[in-house]
Amino acid sequence: GAVVSQHPSRVICKSGTSVxxxxxxxxxxxxxxxxxxxxxxxxxxxxxxSNEGSKATxxxxxxxxxxxxxxxxxxxxxxxxxxxHPEDSSFYICSAxxxxxxxxxxxxxxxxxxxxx
Amino acid sequence: xxxxxxxxxxxxxxxAIVQINCTYQTSGFNGLFWYQQHAGEAPTFLSxxxxxxxxxxxxxxxFLSRSKGYSYLLLKExxxxxxxxxxxxxxxxxxxxxxxxxxxxxxxx
Numbered sequence: 001g002a003v004v005s006q007h008p009s010r011v012i013c014k015s016g017t018s019v020x021x022x023x024x025x026x027x028x029x030x031x032x033x034x035x036x037x038x039x040x041x042x043x044x045x046x047x048x049x050s051n052e053g054s055k056a057t058x059x060x061x062x063x064x065x066x067x068x069x070x071x072x073x074x075x076x077x078x079x080x081x082x083x084x085h086p087e088d089s090s091f092y093i094c095s096a097x098x099x100x101x102x103x104x105x106x107x108x109x110x111x112x113x114x115x116x117x
Numbered sequence: 118x119x120x121x122x123x124x125x126x127x128x129x130x131x132x133a134i135v136q137i138n139c140t141y142q143t144s145g146f147n148g149l150f151w152y153q154q155h156a157g158e159a160p161t162f163l164s165x166x167x168x169x170x171x172x173x174x175x176x177x178x179x180f181l182s183r184s185k186g187y188s189y190l191l192l193k194e195x196x197x198x199x200x201x202x203x204x205x206x207x208x209x210x211x212x213x214x215x216x217x218x219x220x221x222x223x224x225x226x
Contacts, residue, residue, distance in 0.1 A: 042218070043204065044204070045216075093160075110159050113157070
C-alpha cells in the first residue's frame with residue numbers, strides 16, 4: 001500500500017526555538033496533505049489542510065503564523081512550529097490521500113512527538 | 118454541526134467478539150473509515166465503507182447503514198494485541214475527515 005513517511009519521530013526542543021516536521025508521500029503524489037495534532041487521550045484534531053502550490057487552509061483557532069505549512073512539491077509538506085512553547089508539546093501527525101487511486105483512504109505518517117522544555 | 122459518536126471505552130475477553138458502534142451526522146458523506154491506534158503511535162487503516170452493507174477483512178468486519186447514519190466495527194477472536202483505540206471517521210462533502218473521539222478497547226485474558 002501507499003506509504004507516508006514523517007520525520008522526525010521524536011523531537012525535544014527548548015522553549016522559543018522552532019521545529020520543522022517533514023511529511024513525504026513515498027510512492028504516490030499528493031496534492032493535498034493534512035496536519036493533525038493529538039493531545040493525550042484525545043482524538044485527532046485537524047490543524048490545517050496543505051495544498052500543493054498554494055496556501056494552506058487552517059482550522060479555526062489554529063495560528064497560521066505559529067504553525068507554518070509549506071507544500072512545495074507533490075510529495076513533500078512541512079510543518080514548522082515557530083517559537084515553540086511547552087503547551088505546543090503534542091503528537092503531530094500528517095496524512096495524505098492518493099487521489100489518483102480508486103480508494104480514498106488516507107495514509108498516515110508515523111507521527112512526531114514534540115516535547116518543548 | 119457535524120458529529121461523530123462512539124463509546125469512550127469497552128472491555129472484552131480474549132477470544133471473544135466485540136462490536137464498536139459509531140453514529141454520525143455530517144455535511145455530506147463520502148465514506149466512513151475505521152482506524153486502529155495503539156498508544157503513542159499513528160493510526161493505521163482498518164476499513165473503508167461507502168456503500169451499505171458488511172465488509173469483511175479477516176478477523177475484522179465493518180458495517181454501514183447510510184440511511185441510519187450508523188456503522189459498526191466487529192472484531193472476532195480477540196487477541197491481547199487488539200487492545201487499542203478504534204477511531205471512526207467520516208469523509209464529508211468537502212472530502213475532509215471528521216473524527217470521532219475514539220473507543221478505547223481493553224482486552225482481558
